[in-house]
Amino acid sequence: MTTSHQAPSHPLFPPLKKRDQGGFAFALRGPKSKSSPTCPARRHSLRAFISARTFGSQTRCFTLFQRREILRIVVSCLILFAALVAGGCSRHLNRKEAPAAWSNAQQLVLVTTPDWNATVGELRTYERDGSSWREIGQATRITVGRAGSAWGLGLHPEQNNGPIKREGDGRAPAGVFAIGTAFGYSPSADTALPYAAMSASSYCMDVPASPLYNKIVDAREVGEAAVAGSSEPMRLDLRKPGDQRYKLGFVIEHNPRAKPNAGSCIFAHLWKAPGETTAGCTAMAEPAMERLYAWLRPESHPVFVLLPRAEHARLKTSWHLP
Numbered sequence: 001m002t003t004s005h006q007a008p009s010h011p012l013f014p015p016l017k018k019r020d021q022g023g024f025a026f027a028l029r030g031p032k033s034k035s036s037p038t039c040p041a042r043r044h045s046l047r048a049f050i051s052a053r054t055f056g057s058q059t060r061c062f063t064l065f066q067r068r069e070i071l072r073i074v075v076s077c078l079i080l081f082a083a084l085v086a087g088g089c090s091r092h093l094n095r096k097e098a099p100a101a102w103s104n105a106q107q108l109v110l111v112t113t114p115d116w117n118a119t120v121g122e123l124r125t126y127e128r129d130g131s132s133w134r135e136i137g138q139a140t141r142i143t144v145g146r147a148g149s150a151w152g153l154g155l156h157p158e159q160n161n162g163p164i165k166r167e168g169d170g171r172a173p174a175g176v177f178a179i180g181t182a183f184g185y186s187p188s189a190d191t192a193l194p195y196a197a198m199s200a201s202s203y204c205m206d207v208p209a210s211p212l213y214n215k216i217v218d219a220r221e222v223g224e225a226a227v228a229g230s231s232e233p234m235r236l237d238l239r240k241p242g243d244q245r246y247k248l249g250f251v252i253e254h255n256p257r258a259k260p261n262a263g264s265c266i267f268a269h270l271w272k273a274p275g276e277t278t279a280g281c282t283a284m285a286e287p288a289m290e291r292l293y294a295w296l297r298p299e300s301h302p303v304f305v306l307l308p309r310a311e312h313a314r315l316k317t318s319w320h321l322p
Contacts (some may be wrong), residue, residue: 058244070196094315100320101155102176106300108133109292110322111282115308116162117148119277123284125295126322133322136295139273146277149306151175152254153262156319162311164265165254165280172280172306173254173266176319177258179302180251182293183216183267185237190259191293193250203227204233214255214264232265245269250296252282252304262298268292268304282306 005076099264102108106128113121126133146308148272150163165173182193189195199221205212207229212222216234236243249269253264263280271283296302305321315321 011210021122044272064206078260101177102178102301102303104301104322105303107296107302108322109296109302109304110312111142111144111304111310112312113144113149113306115310116146116150118308119143119146119148120275121306123282123288124314124322125292127300132308135322137291140284141275142282142284142288143271143275144282144306145280146170148172149174149308151178152266153257154178154254155303162308167206167261167263170279172282173252173263174306174308174311175254177252177266177304178307179296179304181216182248182250182254183234183246184248185235185246188292189248190290192297193293194298196236200233200235200238203230204232204234206231206232206264208264209262213260214258216251216265243272244286245272246287249292250292264312 016241019288021245025206097246098157108126108128110124111121112124113119120141120143122139124139125136128134137310147170150165150169150173151159152175154177156174156175159175163171164172164279165171179193182189182191182195183198184195185198187197196216197216202216203212203219204216205227207213210229213228217227232247236246246267247271250269252266252268254266255264258264265280267281267290269278269281269283270286270289271278274284274285307315312321
């Protein structure tokens with residue numbers, strides 16, 4: 001009893017007809033005899049060849065045309081694969097190297113603290129040097145909020161792996177922030193930053209329900225009723241003689257959209273006494289603030305960065321920080 005050799009059925013490759021199978025009986029070296037069927041170059045498709053080779057056909061017919069067709073398809077597949085790999089790598093690199101919101105910053109003030117609950121830390125200053133940062137001057141001691149720090153709202157992507165800044169929580173906002181207007185008690189100051197002289201009628205609104213929330217306003221302009229309830233008069237020295245905290249300072253632009261209860265009136269300013277904490281600001285000695293006043297330039301788009309050391313180590317590369 002003889003058994004016919006027929007390629008099994010497959011959903012992608014339909015079974016060959018006998019004449020198709022016979023056509024592949026042509027060996028590489030040519031026909032065995034004159035009666036052997038010929039193997040026309042363009043009669044048989046690559047599909048029939050793959051079916052016969054894959055599913056048990058005993059035929060082994062290669063023609064020059066078929067070899068070229070196979071080579072063409074293989075090369076096309078390799079090119080497509082390379083394009084897909086290159087595209088995937090490109091998208092990965094683009095995600096990793098996507099410019100941050102502070103990519104145009106040429107000056108950077110960096111404050112690091114030991115951890116989220118630490119109330120002291122160090123302040124360093126940097127200038128852009130090509131694609132890297134170069135430190136300017138020496139580190140100086142600072143203090144932050146009486147309860148430490150917490151993620152704020154600034155230029156950085158939203159974070160949720162730590163405490164979140166809330167109004168009145170006594171924490172300094174962590175993240176990357178634009179540096180805003182400088183302010184002080186004197187009519188003018190030695191700084192290139194835009195400067196606003198504070199008066200007895202100057203307040204920063206820390207009332208979440210106020211339409212002026214997180215803004216420095218003048219009661220003479222907005223009305224006394226508009227500043228009712230504010231606990232942030234900007235001339236502290238007029239209420240507590242000798243209080244020099246707001247003698248020199250600048251705005252750290254936390255919560256620029258004034259989200260209610262997300263924290264307000266965040267400054268860098270002088271400390272009341274060495275090592276004394278704040279309600280959420282960053283405080284330092286007067287010489288350190290004077291150096292910042294003289295160094296910061298608005299055309300350099302300076303930013304203020306505050307991070308616990310562990311977060312700085314985690315984000316340094318992806319955020320392009322010094």
